[in-house]
Amino acid sequence: MTIVKKALPYFLAVVASFIAAGIFIALMGFDVFKAYSTILFTSFRTPNGFIQTLLKFVPLVLQALAFTIPLTAGKFNIGGEGQMIAGGIGAAVVGILFSSLPAYLLLPLVILGGIIAGAIWGLIPAWLLYKFNINEILTTVLLNFVALALIDYVCTGALRDPGAGHPTTVAIGVGGWLPLFMKNPPFHAGIIIAILVAIGVYIYTARTTGGYELIATGANPRAAGVFGIKVRRMFVLSLLLGGAIAGLSGAIEVAGVQHRLIEGMQSNYMVLGLIIGLIAKGDNRVVPFVAFAIAILEVGASAMQRTLMIPVEMVFIVEALILLFVLLSDVVRRK
Amino acid sequence: MDILVNFLRLVLLSMVPFVLAGQGTMLGGRTGVFNVAQEGMMLVGASLGFLVSYYSGSIFLGMVAAMLSGALFGLALAYFTTALKMDQFVIGLALFFIGVGLSTLLPKIIIGITLTPPLIKTLPNLAIPLLSSIPVLGPILFNHNILVYASVIISVGLWYFLYRTQKGLELRSVGEHPMTADSLGVNTTKNRYWSTIIGGALIGLSGAYLPMVYSGTFTEGMVMGRGWLAIALTFFGGWSPLPILFGSLFFSAVEVLAFRVQVIGSFLPYQFLQMLPYIATIIVMIITFKRARVPAFLGLNYDREKRSV
CATH class of the missing domain: 1.10.3470 (ABC transporter involved in vitamin B12 uptake, BtuC)
Structure with missing residues (x-):
């Protein structure tokens, strides 16, 4: 239970930043679903992808x-x-x-x-x-x-x-x-x-x-x-x-x-x-x-x-947003 | 003689990013909001200022866009630290990251990758009638682009505002002892917001200076640490507008030396000259940090519902 409680803000932060960046990607005219499935699953589709990740x-x-x-x-x-x-x-x-x-x-x-x-x-x-x-x-x-x-x-x-x-x-x-x-x-x-x-x-x-x-x-x-x-x-x-x-x-x-x-x-x-x-x-x-x-x-x-x-910087922004939302989750919990 | 005149002219030309970013940092800091996102904000200012000038054909609109982007970052910083009471340094770093990412992302999606860099017209020089024809002093002081004059006027204006007006005194009191200021009816929150937003606008503009005067185009990471140097400059200038203005002459002189001596040729490999601005700054910090005058509440968040500060 405690692990779930601890992991929940992280999970929500990831979801929130993916939604925020997804809106941006969609506005740029790209396929959001394809973009996110590439970002999340490239590491697990092939052995090479997994080694690159390591x-x-x-x-x-x-x-x-x-x-x-x-x-x-x-x-x-x-x-x-x-x-x-x-x-x-x-x-x-x-x-x-x-x-x-x-x-x-x-x-x-x-x-x-x-x-x-x-x-x-x-x-x-x-x-x-x-x-x-x-x-x-x-x-x-x-x-x-x-x-x-x-x-x-x-x-x-x-x-x-x-x-x-x-x-x-x-x-x-x-x-x-x-x-x-x-x-x-x-x-x-x-x-x-x-x-x-x-x-x-x-x-x-x-x-x-x-x-x-x-x-x-x-x-x-x-x-x-x-x-x-x-x-x-x-x-x-x-x-x-x-x-x-x-x-x-x-x-x-x-x-x-x-x-x-x-x-x-x-x-x-x-x-x-x-x-x-x-x-x-x-x-x-x-x-x-x-x-x-x-x-x-x-x-x-x-x-x-x-x-x-889609330029790699897009993912960098997602990462920075995850950080921001994780920090924000602290504020929410404090209240 | 010509070399000296040219050198001094370049020092004035290159001081602008330092002056604007330094004053922007100072203004926020004077209410206690310590901004460390300058490098990212300047990059966004450079990127957006360049893009808007490129597509609208108007450098003025580019400057406005750069200032708006800086103001937006300032607003974010003020909101997270003043309303949500989050750690100023950590939020500053997060904004720095977002700025770095946005600054390269925007040109990539808007312009795409081109073989020759897209160029904008750089800011023209405005020779001041009569004054610019004075020998020696004329070319050094009175034949520059508009932002050189503006940066001096802004600095003096800030000095007047902070040290000669009631509102300025109130603003400074927020950064020294917000509890006292609050009890005397000064709106600490409003002061923090506005100082950080206007300071942010100045920082954004300082970034836009780089493509608009130096290169005519945006390149990745073109701020080259000037944002961080601006923080050192602000400490060096004791968080006070006029010393920051004069201090930026020193920072600019070192930069010009590092890049001009390179052209003239020297006995040192050029890479060691490139290190000069950063090493000189560290040495300056050694000399001045102990005596530096810093707003007492710098970097701290004020919560009026807490008993002690």
Whole structure:
């Protein structure tokens, strides 16, 4: 009963936003029924569709966690994009410089390179917050734009692949590629990493002292401080962890999907991650499920654009509306 | 000398989006509504302003449309935070997402994908008679498009309204201590609505400046973080109209430097110059954030039925 009660507002929010967007789609002169059946069922019609959904799930759940972990401590990390790019750069540079290493060395190094680079990118705003008390929201956002220029520099600089038309680096060593479950369509092992991270985050926040301190800090920093929790250090730690996880998502993109660094690889994963995190209301346990639902919508959106010529942004608006309605359902319940 | 004159001219030209978005943010914030949807609202303003100008052939109508779209976002923000008492930051983010999505969706469904970008005529320069023929100062100050002059007039007008009129004092009191303001008969709700709506209109207009002056067309993500920079600018200017006007000269100068030195050529790779506006802003925040004067009630919602604020 409680699960039904908890799920009901989500369900109503989804229905409401589909109705709202449906009116818009109909006004544009498209077939609403066809559009929605494409969005909802592409993931389940073919094995390929389901694998695409799992692949989309990986960056989405990691980006969402990169947002919700700092949120647990009451801090907003809007820098997942920059941290993901930094992670991608770290992974690619390691993978190219040590390309001759065997897989059992290179793959961990590539992943670690991404995690460390992402953590550094998250550490900058954390340090500015710790040292100068500067609001982390703006600094994390601004660092995204710095990272966008940085990836352009890396992709057009010394590591550039001159054969590629788009700014791209040369490929990383084969040892750095994530193993595949399946060759066609390529289905890499990133999903296992993502699930392990999601479980790890759940155990950390729900079952350990450190995680409890994080939650206490977010719930009431002053009270937490009185009980001897080093609140400011928890802020730094939370942003560092968020950066590391976002960096990991960049490393997986390089090691699993592209095998090289490509400008634009960050897609719009960060914004989707924020939407997922906010729909889940910052609850780390709920994040993976919401992320999977959004992955279904995203795969459906590309199919809808291909077959029905409805721009993918339509689905993005649906997702933003779901968020808005979920937030509104809180207000309704309060009354 | 010519380079310097040209540089200063460009600084004035490029300050407009910062001025308008900064004043818009300030106006809402002065009643306690902290808007973080600027980036999305500016994108919608740019997109819609471009589309309406393209189809109507009138830049003026484009500006009106951009302002209306911004005002609508402002109304939404005010309604969700003032009437429904929802978290300002979270609602701001949600509106930001909707803005980003709408701004690319609209041109895609209305114009579709074309090989050559559809262009509108950019805003013409209005040389002010006599003043524009003063050597050096004339070309720097008095030969600009109408929005350059308008942004200065709006800033001074806002200063006069906020600091020299009764209504302005009332508006500021809502952002400092709404309980007191309320008890003295100031309508806090009305003030919050109107400041956020008019502020939103200014933010929408600032977005429309980009296609109307710089590029003549709309491109995805063309605001390039200026919306977020505007928030930093507002803090930098202490939530006060005239310091924001002067602060925007600095933000604009950095932007011009980042994009013009690129053309001149330099010893640094151009990507590092592109980082300049964002890094400079972070440095400015380090220097000014501690001393920044902020409305006491910024970001909070006022519920008159609660006992304490």
